[in-house]
Amino acid sequence: MQLHDTLKRMANPLYPVNSLEGRLLFAVPKKGRLNSATLNLLEGADIQFRRENRLDIALVKNLPIALIFLPAADIPTFVGEGQVDLGITGYDQVQEHDAGVRSVMKKRRFSGEITPEEESARSAITGCDTVMELGFGACRLQVQVPEKGTYQSPKDLIGKTIGTSFVHLTEKYFANLEIEAGSQGGLEGKIQTKIIELSGSVEAACALGVADGIVDLVESGETMKAAGLKAIDTVVDSSAILIKSRSPRNTELVELIASRIRGVIAAQRYVLCQYNIQRSALASATKIAPGKRAPTITTLDEEGWVAVSIMVEKKKIAPVMDELTKVGATDILVLAIANTRTD
Numbered sequence: 001m002q003l004h005d006t007l008k009r010m011a012n013p014l015y016p017v018n019s020l021e022g023r024l025l026f027a028v029p030k031k032g033r034l035n036s037a038t039l040n041l042l043e044g045a046d047i048q049f050r051r052e053n054r055l056d057i058a059l060v061k062n063l064p065i066a067l068i069f070l071p072a073a074d075i076p077t078f079v080g081e082g083q084v085d086l087g088i089t090g091y092d093q094v095q096e097h098d099a100g101v102r103s104v105m106k107k108r109r110f111s112g113e114i115t116p117e118e119e120s121a122r123s124a125i126t127g128c129d130t131v132m133e134l135g136f137g138a139c140r141l142q143v144q145v146p147e148k149g150t151y152q153s154p155k156d157l158i159g160k161t162i163g164t165s166f167v168h169l170t171e172k173y174f175a176n177l178e179i180e181a182g183s184q185g186g187l188e189g190k191i192q193t194k195i196i197e198l199s200g201s202v203e204a205a206c207a208l209g210v211a212d213g214i215v216d217l218v219e220s221g222e223t224m225k226a227a228g229l230k231a232i233d234t235v236v237d238s239s240a241i242l243i244k245s246r247s248p249r250n251t252e253l254v255e256l257i258a259s260r261i262r263g264v265i266a267a268q269r270y271v272l273c274q275y276n277i278q279r280s281a282l283a284s285a286t287k288i289a290p291g292k293r294a295p296t297i298t299t300l301d302e303e304g305w306v307a308v309s310i311m312v313e314k315k316k317i318a319p320v321m322d323e324l325t326k327v328g329a330t331d332i333l334v335l336a337i338a339n340t341r342t343d
């Protein structure tokens with residue numbers, strides 16, 4: 001059943017379900033690490049909405065879109081099944097969802113419930129496509145063990161107990177490890193390593209004797225350090241991504257949103273740098289900072305001088321200004337870009 005129909009059946013009269021008709025459904029993280037950066041991105045893309053208290057659906061005022069607020073972990077399911085057209089979540093969550101779907105299909109094939117052909121046909125229609133990386137929410141899903149313990153390499157954990165919120169990726173990781181080590185048993189892909197599902201505070205599992213190792217997200221590394229753990233391998237490198245279903249309701253609108261978001265990301269990543277320089281030094285200056293496509297050069301009302309305008313990556317602007325000064329650039333101005341539409 002389509003999400004539109006399901007929502008219509010819900011009794012709560014506050015749900016703006018009747019107005020969902022004809023709208024593109026866009027899932028965004030309702031809380032957690034990706035929530036605030038996602039809301040900033042929507043604001044930058046001029047996607048205007050007002051979310052009523054405790055409602056997980058908000059109609060966009062200026063575009064035929066409805067925002068659906070969901071846990072980041074559930075967004076790949078809704079988009080992958082085509083119930084929702086677009087979504088923002090972590091790449092780790094998409095990988096976890098895909099690994100889960102593949103594992104269920106594999107089990108159904110081994111039990112004779114579906115044929116290999118049905119398995120690949122279903123895999124082709126479900127799942128989501130990545131539209132773009134969004135430049136926030138960077139983290140790594142890592143295998144962690146007690147710093148002072150005896151486990152040094154991931155292979156030492158074969159047959160042991162692992163705590164994680166990412167059970168499917170962890171199962172796949174240890175299944176591959178066991179195959180590599182020649183110790184995996186059974187055609188059904190049963191693994192010797194025991195995976196325990198935990199929904200939060202995974203880092204506490206080793207100290208409490210629940211697990212020998214964990215597979216959990218790391219950003220700064222502070223949480224793992226405080227818990228006396230060290231990383232011995234990375235399962236997935238992740239950051240926030242925009243995903244779309246394989247059959248979105250309105251591809252033009254998907255393109256419009258993608259293009260707006262691309263513009264916001266470019267605006268966040270670049271600054272506009274303007275300076276004056278003598279024409280004779282222009283070649284050296286543009287070599288230092290050639291701009292995104294090419295510099296915009298304007299003749300100044302002073303013999304032999306030009307004004308140059310270029311986009312520069314924010315993180316490189318300080319050394320670029322140092323170098324430009326060395327070759328004779330003056331009156332250097334750096335301006336924030338509010339928004340942009342660029343390739």
Ligand SMILES: Nc1ncnc2c1ncn2[C@@H]1O[C@H](COP(=O)(O)OP(=O)(O)OP(=O)(O)O)[C@@H](O)[C@H]1O
Nearest residue numbers: 031032033034071072090092093137138139217219
């Ligand atoms: N420490 C982190 N640094 C950066 N990104 C992270 C971090 N932890 C998680 N993420 C990213 O955010 C996504 C959502 O994780 P988060 O723990 O915020 O979800 P949640 O379960 O919805 O929220 P909560 O933990 O508050 O219940 C993760 O899948 C990952 O992509």
Ligand SMILES: O=P(O)(O)OC[C@H]1O[C@H](OP(=O)(O)OP(=O)(O)O)[C@H](O)[C@@H]1O
Nearest residue numbers: 200201202216217218219220221222223
């Ligand atoms: O490397 P760090 O910067 O310290 O971040 C890593 C921590 O962040 C995440 O947990 P979160 O704080 O979202 O809470 P949770 O344990 O309830 O999932 C993750 O599960 C780690 O515990």
